[in-house]
Amino acid sequence: MNNVKPNVFVSACLEFESCRFDGTMISDDVVRRMKDVVNFIRVCPELSIGLTAPREAVRLVKRKGEHQKLLGSVHGVDYTEKMENFTSKYLEKLLSRDIDGFLLKAKSPTCGIGDVKVYQDIGKAQLDSARHDGMFGTAIKERFPDHPIETERRISNYNIRESFFTHVFTMASFREMKHDFSYKKFVEFHTKNKYLFMSYNQAILKDLGQILANHEKLSHEEVLQKYETQLRKLLHGESSKKRRINTLTHIYGYFKKDLTTEEKEYYFNALDDYIDYRIPYSNVLYILKGFAVRFQEEYLLQQTVFQPFPKELLVVLDSGNKI
Ligand code: SF4
Structure with a gap:
C-alpha cells in the first residue's frame, strides 16, 4: 500500500468550519474518514475576503457585454476584485505546500467546479443551462492542471472516489520518494505499483x-x-x-x-x-x-493494486453507478 499521508486541500465548510452563507457546515462521512489518513489544508475564500457567516449568498453573474462577476445575491455588492486578489496570493503560497489533491465544495460560486450556475443578473434567471466553475475553483484548475481535483458530491460515486484516492495516495508516495531520492527507492516505487499502473x-x-x-x-x-x-x-x-x-x-x-x-x-x-x-x-x-x-x-x-489507499477509506457506498 502507498502509506504516506497526502496533503489535500479542502474547502473549509466540508467538515471543518461553519462558514457557509447560512452559518452552517457540511457534514460529510468521506471527509470525516479522510481526517485520519490525510493532512488537510483548508480555507474558506469567502471568509478570507472579509465576509461573515451567516451572510448574504454570492452569485456568479454575467451581464451582457461585461466580464463575469461575483456579486452579493441581495444588494449586488461586487466581490470580484477582492476574490481575485485573495485567490492569486493564496494559490501562490499553496504552490509551495506539496499539495497532492483538491476536494472542493460542489455547486459553490466560489469553490465549485463544473456544477456552478451563472446568472444573467441579480434576481434574474440563469444565463444558460451549462454548469460552470466557481471563481476559486477556476483558479485552482488553472494553477494545478495536473492535480486530482474533485468535489464532495462527485466522490459520493464509488468509482470517482476510488480513482481520486488512488491518484492522491500514489502521487503522495511518488512525492515522498522524490524528496528522499535514491535509484533503489525509485525502482521500488515503480515495482510495487506495476500492476496498479x-x-x-x-x-x-x-x-x-x-x-x-x-x-x-x-x-x-x-x-x-x-x-x-x-x-x-x-x-x-x-x-x-x-x-x-x-x-x-x-x-x-x-x-x-x-x-x-x-x-x-x-x-x-x-x-x-x-x-x-x-x-x-x-x-x-x-x-x-x-x-x-x-x-x-x-x-x-x-503490489499496491491490492490496496492503493488506506482501508479506512474503503466504503462500499455509491451514489448509483455500477461498482
Ligand atoms: S464553498 Fe468555499 S467559499 Fe463557500 S463556505 Fe465553503 S469554503 Fe467558504
Whole structure:
C-alpha cells in the first residue's frame, strides 16, 4: 500500500468550519474518514475576503457585454476584485505546500467546479443551462492542471472516489520518494505499483519502465520529471474493465499451475461475476491476494493494486453507478 499521508486541500465548510452563507457546515462521512489518513489544508475564500457567516449568498453573474462577476445575491455588492486578489496570493503560497489533491465544495460560486450556475443578473434567471466553475475553483484548475481535483458530491460515486484516492495516495508516495531520492527507492516505487499502473494503461506503464531504465543517461532530476509527467497522464486516465481484466489475468498467471481444479473454478466464477457486474473488481483482487498469501508470492504481496489507499477509506457506498 502507498502509506504516506497526502496533503489535500479542502474547502473549509466540508467538515471543518461553519462558514457557509447560512452559518452552517457540511457534514460529510468521506471527509470525516479522510481526517485520519490525510493532512488537510483548508480555507474558506469567502471568509478570507472579509465576509461573515451567516451572510448574504454570492452569485456568479454575467451581464451582457461585461466580464463575469461575483456579486452579493441581495444588494449586488461586487466581490470580484477582492476574490481575485485573495485567490492569486493564496494559490501562490499553496504552490509551495506539496499539495497532492483538491476536494472542493460542489455547486459553490466560489469553490465549485463544473456544477456552478451563472446568472444573467441579480434576481434574474440563469444565463444558460451549462454548469460552470466557481471563481476559486477556476483558479485552482488553472494553477494545478495536473492535480486530482474533485468535489464532495462527485466522490459520493464509488468509482470517482476510488480513482481520486488512488491518484492522491500514489502521487503522495511518488512525492515522498522524490524528496528522499535514491535509484533503489525509485525502482521500488515503480515495482510495487506495476500492476496498479497496468490496470490504468499498459502502454504508459511500458513508457515509465523505459524512463526508469534511463538509456539516455539523463540526470536523475530529468528522469523524475519525465516519469512524473507520464505518471500524471496515466492517473488522469481511466482504469477500464478491459484493462482490469488484463491485470487480473497477469496476476493469475503466477498461480495457474499450482491451483486445484476447484480453486480455478472458484476464481473464474468470480471473474465472470465481475464481468457481469455482480461483484466489484476488489472482490476478484481479494481472491488473488489470498492465493499470493498462500504461495508467499512476495513480489505480488507488495503490489499496491491490492490496496492503493488506506482501508479506512474503503466504503462500499455509491451514489448509483455500477461498482
Ligand atoms: S464553498 Fe468555499 S467559499 Fe463557500 S463556505 Fe465553503 S469554503 Fe467558504
